[in-house]
Amino acid sequence: MKDRAASIGTKERLLRAGEQLFRTRGYAGASLKQLTQAAGAPWGSAYHFFPDGKEQLGVEVVRQAGDFYGDGWRESFDRADGPGDAIERVFRAEARILEASDYRNGCPVASVTLDTASTSEALRSACASAFEVWLRAIEGGLRKAGASDGEATALAGFVLSAIEGAIVLSRAAKSPAPLLQSAAFVREVVDRRAEDWRAARANPVQTESSERG
């Protein structure tokens, strides 16, 4: 039988330890030795499950993070009271994560991007895909609220940029202020549009871009 501590599966534990370490120390700063230790896995297991080494592990960590937090975005849009509320909730959730971890647990995808975008096409591409998953989740939430395709795409890029940057600033400052400040302004932009979308739905007369104030 398998025995102690392996109830989750070694590969899964390695992936989780990888995500955690990439969050706190970046990709380059996280060694496989630390990683296997944190996962409670023997050294050889890393190369058993990821024969192509650290890069492969990194790619899979990023992909998993993309899926996981993509679900988080979708859930937030499902649960919340309108797109502005959904987005603000994610900002606030992120602020809580940062505070609870003493501002260590940043975004693993951003960390991997900055460490590897210039040196590993495989990792850069994995990060691009993970961001793409999140962008589409946000985009979907906005479209469901009435945004046109193009507007949803552009807004999603803005929303994700704002939260990713705010995480960086919050970590440096060890303060939730950048996240909360950004949340308010992003929400303002989204809410204003959401109102237009509601109006356009209620009265589908005008072609596009109702009036400008």
Add this chain to the structure above:
Amino acid sequence: MKDRAASIGTKERLLRAGEQLFRTRGYAGASLKQLTQAAGAPWGSAYHFFPDGKEQLGVEVVRQAGDFYGDGWRESFDRADGPGDAIERVFRAEARILEASDYRNGCPVASVTLDTASTSEALRSACASAFEVWLRAIEGGLRKAGASDGEATALAGFVLSAIEGAIVLSRAAKSPAPLLQSAAFVREVVDRRAEDWRAARANPVQTESSERG
């Protein structure tokens, strides 16, 4: 005499090579050997000018970047036609930098933050200071345009968050789209307020927060 290539001074060359490498490979991913080689400096010089090693070099790189790009923000506010224009110009300048470097030259302070915020208080604090310099530059530009102190502070955090995050997304995607999308929405937020400030100046009757709509 000094001889070839040293006309800038070895320390300065080390700092510049450090900034460049931190931009492209992050702090942890940039080795001192690469760094001294890129600077055309002998190995020993790194420890001659930075006796406390890589961490000290990192701190000074970050401080210098803080000062340099802080001046850039101020210049943009001086030259531009209003705060919205100034901010959009910085976004567009950053997009040009990314395109010209094939999306390798990101923000050195963000890179150092993500790699070291959890492991080196000295570096985390240096990054916080550099961001603070930029925040105050933006804040100053906004106040000059009529923003109140509190509004300028909050807006500056939002603006810097948006551009930092957009740089990350643009690097991952190898596309200027996130920067340009964010620029438009940030500008919308700033321009709308700038109009209020102008109105409040022209007609200083109402107490605060003129009308909403």
Add this chain to the structure above:
DNA sequence: CCTTCTTAATAGACTGATCTATCAAATTCT
């Protein structure tokens, strides 16, 4: 003007630690 003293900078060999990666032995399952 020339010599000597002093300090700054250059230069690279070297150390111990740590990194990624390999691999053959050990273990587990069928």
Add this chain to the structure above:
DNA sequence: AGAATTTGATAGATCAGTCTATTAAGAAGG
């Protein structure tokens, strides 16, 4: 037993950092 999986020892490279020696350049003193 035999096949598949798991495992830790270890190789080879590279890391940050130390050390000693050399060169450059000026200051002090005759």
